[in-house]
Amino acid sequence: xxxxxxxxxxxxxxxxxxxxxxxxxxxxxxxxxxxxxxxxxxxxxxxxxxxxxxxxxxxxxxxxxxxxxxxxxxxxxxxxxxxxxxxxxx
Numbered sequence: 193x194x195x196x197x198x199x200x201x202x203x204x205x206x207x208x209x210x211x212x213x214x215x216x217x218x219x220x221x222x223x224x225x226x227x228x229x230x231x232x233x234x235x236x237x238x239x240x241x242x243x244x245x246x247x248x249x250x251x252x253x254x255x256x257x258x259x260x261x262x263x264x265x266x267x268x269x270x271x272x273x274x275x276x277x278x279x280x281x282x
Contacts, residue, residue, distance in 0.1 A: 194215065194219070195221055196218060197221055198220055198222050201230075208220075209230075216231065216232070217230065217231045218230045238251055
């Protein structure tokens with residue numbers, strides 16, 4: 193694990209971030225001696241992946257279900273369609 197001063201980290205931020213990604217963690221030390229850890233966030237595989245929901249459903253299945261539901265008419269949309277048609281006849 194590498195330790196950078198605050199000034200070094202500020203001047204070479206891009207390379208410090210790259211080293212944090214490769215090693216998993218870098219430290220940044222301020223003049224007063226306080227040290228801060230820079231740790232990369234893990235990449236998320238999909239916005240549909242919710243770690244605390246344990247469903248045995250693939251992303252493709254979820255997308256398919258959503259597409260079917262979007263095409264489905266509800267009672268409210270059927271009512272509005274009938275109302276719109278009756279107003280167009282007038």
